[in-house]
Amino acid sequence: MSRLKRQKTWLPKGFVWRLSAINILFLTISIAISGWAVYHTACFLVEGMTSFSETRQKQFNATLFQYLWIFSLITITFGSVLHYYFVNKLIRPLRQLIDSTQQMKQGTFPKPLKPKNHDEVGELMIHFNEMVSQLQYNETERKKMIADISHELRTPLANLNGYLQALKNGVVVGNTELYDALLQESKRMTMMLEQLEQLKEWDHLREQSFIHKERCQIDKVTDQSVRMFDWSLKEARIPLKRSIEKQELYMNREGIHQVLSNLLDNAIQYYRDDDGRNPIQIEGKMMPNDMYRVSVTGPSDDISKEDEHRIFERFYRIDHSRNRATGGSGLGLAIAKEIVDQHHGKIGLERGGKHNSFWFELPVSLDRTIAGK
Structure with missing residues (x-):
């Protein structure tokens, strides 16, 4: 199976980190633009309303810029932490789905997932549980059918092989009754295989949206x-x-x-x-x-x-x-x-x-x- 080529990117590898990085970037740009607008608006209003000296005006501007910078950093940091926490919480069910699919890839059926919310992710988990349940049922039926077919064919084939070997070695003498019994056994196996083919056809039609009526x-x-x-x-x-x-x-x-x-x-x-x-x-x-x-x-x-x-x-x-x-x-x-x-x-x-x-x-x-x- 060919693997997808990974494209080089400056974003982090993990999905949560990538999503957080993008959102933090946009949050930082938004706060920076808003801070810049507030800073210049406040400086303009103060300069027009009061008669500050040039020194005091520069001092006010520097203090305002400092506070805006500090509050912006606090807001970005606090918002980033909260964003990472809630995104990580929302992504947790997807991690469970990934772990379950990895178990299925290794050939084992995972335990049913327990959706905690009734959103799209919860609906996805419900459908995943149903899919796993259906696959388990299909696998059980497949193994059962293989075992049944093997059991059904083993006895008549053993009988046919035994009688044919005995006829070949001259242990038994063939007669009409024996040949008829062997023929009936052969017909029974042929009939069973034909019926299995019919079952296969109707099983296939079950997956179709309609059958000819x-x-x-x-x-x-x-x-x-x-x-x-x-x-x-x-x-x-x-x-x-x-x-x-x-x-x-x-x-x-x-x-x-x-x-x-x-x-x-x-x-x-x-x-x-x-x-x-x-x-x-x-x-x-x-x-x-x-x-x-x-x-x-x-x-x-x-x-x-x-x-x-x-x-x-x-x-x-x-x-x-x-x-x-x-x-x-x-x-x-x-x-x-x-x-x-x-x-x-x-x-x-x-x-x-x-x-x-x-x-x-x-x-x-x-x-x-x-x-x-």
């Missing part, structure tokens, strides 16, 4: 999403019921299609009904708060309250071993939440014992969709 009929978007799972539902012998009220919404079509696909895929993977009589239900209706709710409900295992609060976190799984078997990556619901958040909507889970319902709400009003209120 258009007016769409939610019932048509829902039908399109359901048709993608016709074969999966038929193969798993899972009945499906739909009840979607027609409503035009301002949305990103591909994003909401992804949300519906993730929720429906989740419902199919964790469908638990021995008789196969209880259907997966997709319902769409208007809510009293000017929001449109879409819910996907189906029979499944009970979800605990702790899981309810964490189920939309990235890489979070209720049952790690079971989700690996079904191909889950722990990212589908996190992607759905990110997309719904970008639409200024809400997403959640309603636990119902053996029937759980995942839902999301989107604003109907165009103003609320744009403003995010």
